[in-house]
Amino acid sequence: MAQVYNPQEIEKKWQQRWAADHIYEVDEDNRRPKFYALTMFPYTSGDLHIGHWYAMAPSDVYARFKRMQGYNVLHPMGFDAFGLPAENAAINHGIHPYDWTMQNIENMRRQLKSMGAIYDWNREVITCLPDYYKWTQWFFLKFYHAGLAYRAKAPVNWCPKCQTVLANEQVVGEGICERCGTLVTKKDLEQWFFRITKYAEELLDHSHLDWPERIKTMQRNWVGKSEGAEISFWLEHEGIEQKCIKVFTTRPDTIFGVTFLLLAPEHPLVSQLTALERKAEVEEYIAWCRRQTEYDRLSLGREKTGVFLGSYVLNPLNGERVPIWITDYVLPTYGTGAVMAVPAHDERDLEFARKFKLPVRVVIAPPDWSGEELTEPYTEAGTMVNSGEFSGLPSERGYEAICALLEEKKWGKRTVIYRLRDWLISRQRYWGAPIPIIYCDKCGIVPVPEDDLPVLLPPDAEFKPSGESPLKYCQAFVNTTCPKCSGPARRETDTMDTFMCSSWYFLRYTSPETRDAPFDAAKVKFWLPVDLYTGGAEHAVMHLFYARFFIKALRDIGLVDFDEPFARLFNQGTIIYRGDKMSKSRGNVIAPDEYVTELGADAVRGYLMFVGPWELGGEWNDSGIVGISRWLNRVWNLVTTNYTPVCRDVIGPEDEKEFLHIIHKTIKKVTADLGKFRFNTMLASLMEFTNYLSKVKESGVVSDSLWREAINYFLLLLAPTAPHLAEELWARSGRPYSIHNQAWPEYDNELAREEEITLIIQVNGKLRDKVVVPASISEAEAKELALGRKRIQTYIDGKKLINVIYVPKRVVNIVLAPMQPE
RNA sequence: GCCGAGGUGGCGGAAUGGUAGACGCGGCGGACUUAAAAUCCGCUUCCCUCAAGGGAGUGUGGGUUCGAGUCCCUCCCUCGGCACCA
Numbered sequence A: 001m002a003q004v005y006n007p008q009e010i011e012k013k014w015q016q017r018w019a020a021d022h023i024y025e026v027d028e029d030n031r032r033p034k035f036y037a038l039t040m041f042p043y044t045s046g047d048l049h050i051g052h053w054y055a056m057a058p059s060d061v062y063a064r065f066k067r068m069q070g071y072n073v074l075h076p077m078g079f080d081a082f083g084l085p086a087e088n089a090a091i092n093h094g095i096h097p098y099d100w101t102m103q104n105i106e107n108m109r110r111q112l113k114s115m116g117a118i119y120d121w122n123r124e125v126i127t128c129l130p131d132y133y134k135w136t137q138w139f140f141l142k143f144y145h146a147g148l149a150y151r152a153k154a155p156v157n158w159c160p161k162c163q164t165v166l167a168n169e170q171v172v173g174e175g176i177c178e179r180c181g182t183l184v185t186k187k188d189l190e191q192w193f194f195r196i197t198k199y200a201e202e203l204l205d206h207s208h209l210d211w212p213e214r215i216k217t218m219q220r221n222w223v224g225k226s227e228g229a230e231i232s233f234w235l236e237h238e239g240i241e242q243k244c245i246k247v248f249t250t251r252p253d254t255i256f257g258v259t260f261l262l263l264a265p266e267h268p269l270v271s272q273l274t275a276l277e278r279k280a281e282v283e284e285y286i287a288w289c290r291r292q293t294e295y296d297r298l299s300l301g302r303e304k305t306g307v308f309l310g311s312y313v314l315n316p317l318n319g320e321r322v323p324i325w326i327t328d329y330v331l332p333t334y335g336t337g338a339v340m341a342v343p344a345h346d347e348r349d350l351e352f353a354r355k356f357k358l359p360v361r362v363v364i365a366p367p368d369w370s371g372e373e374l375t376e377p378y379t380e381a382g383t384m385v386n387s388g389e390f391s392g393l394p395s396e397r398g399y400e401a402i403c404a405l406l407e408e409k410k411w412g413k414r415t416v417i418y419r420l421r422d423w424l425i426s427r428q429r430y431w432g433a434p435i436p437i438i439y440c441d442k443c444g445i446v447p448v449p450e451d452d453l454p455v456l457l458p459p460d461a462e463f464k465p466s467g468e469s470p471l472k473y474c475q476a477f478v479n480t481t482c483p484k485c486s487g488p489a490r491r492e493t494d495t496m497d498t499f500m501c502s503s504w505y506f507l508r509y510t511s512p513e514t515r516d517a518p519f520d521a522a523k524v525k526f527w528l529p530v531d532l533y534t535g536g537a538e539h540a541v542m543h544l545f546y547a548r549f550f551i552k553a554l555r556d557i558g559l560v561d562f563d564e565p566f567a568r569l570f571n572q573g574t575i576i577y578r579g580d581k582m583s584k585s586r587g588n589v590i591a592p593d594e595y596v597t598e599l600g601a602d603a604v605r606g607y608l609m610f611v612g613p614w615e616l617g618g619e620w621n622d623s624g625i626v627g628i629s630r631w632l633n634r635v636w637n638l639v640t641t642n643y644t645p646v647c648r649d650v651i652g653p654e655d656e657k658e659f660l661h662i663i664h665k666t667i668k669k670v671t672a673d674l675g676k677f678r679f680n681t682m683l684a685s686l687m688e689f690t691n692y693l694s695k696v697k698e699s700g701v702v703s704d705s706l707w708r709e710a711i712n713y714f715l716l717l718l719a720p721t722a723p724h725l726a727e728e729l730w731a732r733s734g735r736p737y738s739i740h741n742q743a744w745p746e747y748d749n750e751l752a753r754e755e756e757i758t759l760i761i762q763v764n765g766k767l768r769d770k771v772v773v774p775a776s777i778s779e780a781e782a783k784e785l786a787l788g789r790k791r792i793q794t795y796i797d798g799k800k801l802i803n804v805i806y807v808p809k810r811v812v813n814i815v816l817a818p819m820q821p822e
Numbered sequence B: 001g002c003c004g005a006g007g008u009g010g011c012g013g014a015a016u017g018g019u020a021g022a023c024g025c026g027g028c029g030g031a032c033u034u035a036a037a038a039u040c041c042g043c044u045u046c047c048c049u050c051a052a053g054g055g056a057g058u059g060u061g062g063g064u065u066c067g068a069g070u071c072c073c074u075c076c077c078u079c080g081g082c083a084c085c086a
Helices: A007-020 A050-068 A084-093 A097-115 A130-145 A196-203 A213-223 A252-257 A276-291 A294-298 A347-355 A395-409 A521-527 A543-557 A592-599 A601-610 A625-640 A653-675 A679-699 A704-718 A723-732 A779-788 A790-796
Strands: A034-039 A072-074 A149-159 A164-166 A185-194 A225-235 A244-249 A260-263 A307-314 A321-326 A338-341 A412-418 A437-440 A444-447 A479-481 A488-491 A532-535 A569-571 A575-577 A756-763 A766-774 A801-807 A811-816
Touching: A007 A097, A007 A592, A007 A601, A007 A723, A034 A050, A034 A521, A050 A072, A050 A097, A050 A532, A050 A575, A050 A601, A050 A653, A084 A097, A097 A592, A097 A601, A130 A149, A130 A444, A130 A543, A164 A185, A196 A213, A196 A543, A213 A543, A225 A252, A225 A395, A244 A252, A244 A260, A244 A338, A244 A412, A252 A395, A260 A347, A276 A307, A276 A321, A338 A347, A395 A412, A592 A601, A592 A625, A601 A625, A601 A679, A601 A723, A625 A679, A625 A704, A625 A723, A653 A679, A653 A704, A679 A704, A704 A723, A756 A779, A756 A790, A766 A779, A766 A790, A779 A790, A779 A801, A779 A811, A790 A811
Parallel strands: A034 A072, A034 A532, A260 A321, A532 A569, A756 A811
Antiparallel strands: A149 A164, A149 A185, A225 A244, A225 A307, A225 A412, A260 A338, A307 A321, A437 A444, A437 A488, A479 A488, A756 A766, A801 A811
């Protein structure tokens, strides 16, 4: 038997034993309350780095904690296995994406197993296998039949490097591709969309979700709800069909201040509304706009640009003639692509008016307005002026009155619009689930019949990116027969966004073996919703948003009976290394393997929890981990070397009492900290406990039985954090296998309570003395004691006592009169 | 520009409005050793002092309070998100 702590040996041993005994396998056992603890599954990039461990190890600790607390815990793991890097690897290294992905999974699974988590590997889910993506395709068909999937031509985000379209959510920061950082361009393409906008309103509702405020805010901003009115401005133009231009405004109360109308350069009426003599100038401007990148166009702080079309509309409320301009700050995709400009009350419109010397008319008076021109736009509510019959009304009432009038006269109506666009799910790439659609010259768009699923990804496709789907060139795949008329037909060659795959994987974990359905409905009913979902915040408006949409759609289709997938969400922070987020693309990854080999998985787990609060992340520091490793060694020595009480007739009852107090105080603290994900302070209190145990051991002042009890509690508290070491020490001290099937210790509140406290004595708020007193001390006793202290006397001497403040069990503050100046 | 998180020793970080710096790293000193490593023990915010003791101190400047790292206001910096959305 090894006498020194040898993590390599014991970790391997227990991992094999746990697997052989199936101790972490889970079933729908109703005797214990269920708890679904889910960690975002990793993309199969090749290696897990310390950043992955930071997401996974603490969540495993929490899942183990809940398990010991008596919950029936489902804590599964799988792989998000479709995606571009697999293809890029294929292109760069000549290996098939399937082989690359499966090799990576092999390696990552090995790494994950070395962590010693409670994953039930029978439930593993791999999204790129036909058993799985068959159902991803099946959901597409369900959405199609429910009217939630449609095909449309639209200007879409195009990544020239990835050679594929991207969803709006995948364009980040300054208009760059979320995956590769390339500047995204626009392309007009026929694509498949999911009608996520149908759920815009419901997606705004986070009222039953225990989620971080900032994620909820980001989702709300992403939906971008605006309430206002759509108003028709009459066209004063001969010879065109349209009688009016519709604008959207959130401030119908400012309509009397409209001094020009703005259209997006892409607005369909622009060419018809351009006066002959302005044609050249307008066309030149439009051409200039086209040359601007999306990012340039949306960036703030650039000078306003635009041209006058040479035509006019009439303001329906006052009949005024209003010139029509085009400008690139009006976006064709938002609202109606047309804006009524009110320069007095909108910053951008004012800038535009000043640049082009257009009139500015105040129609909402600020509270103390003198009637002068405003130097800056006034965008708040106020009193309406220069507004005909509405003048004098508070603008909030004017808003209502004008809307009512517009609706009565049918000049406009109240409207709500959203910034959210439908979810573009087509990708012109190989390594994804094929969209199960067939195009027939006779029958048009025909969905693949359910029985024909999966539409298998042909293994032999040429997948070099060409800007078109690689599947297009795979004749055996493309050519098929129409399911309706049996005539010759072509398959859709685009694949689905991989976020489709990750929108339902958490359902599959409940029943991965199910063959005739995506999941076993009873098991989903048992386990879902996920009780705790942990992962990085980078998915706020992507994965987390899509998954919510998916569940709402499945609910409406009748496949699930709940509204939200993730009841509670927790975002861990980011692991920084060399000043940057650790990631393979940044080339600053630290592999856990060498640390696991050298110091053990328990040490790596422990160190990651010790760097700081989980939600804040932290800097990976090589030298920090040795602290945890040394501590685990001390733990080993503490438990494996014999304790012998000193030879005394009776072991002092006072010492035993204090010992019990420390034990229960520690249980209380560790339990509370684990519940709050405060792993760093939990470890600190376990360390303090071991420091205390060492002292006790040295002095031998407790009985043998109490010592054993303390070790017993300590190992139970250690078990979630260092599962291997705890199991080994548990076994070595003759306790029954397995520690991980033991109940979490309960603390005795009486014993955990402090009996003695250090009373702080302050004079005028400054610490001057401290004294240890029984916790039961009364106010009068405490004050008397404080005033009687020798050291305090020297401060009080000769000064006037104004007040004595007593804070129970904490402080006596003696307030003296300030010194009179001479 | 707006929203959110954060700013505390040499470093990572602790602190229900009540002892600032728990716990760990690093450093210094000591024990063990022929020696080193490992381990163990002690010290370690800064300044004055042999010491006892005293003073200063949680990004900046104010305020509230008997008492502020913590609450309020001002400003500065770092990180994350959003950003011409009518």
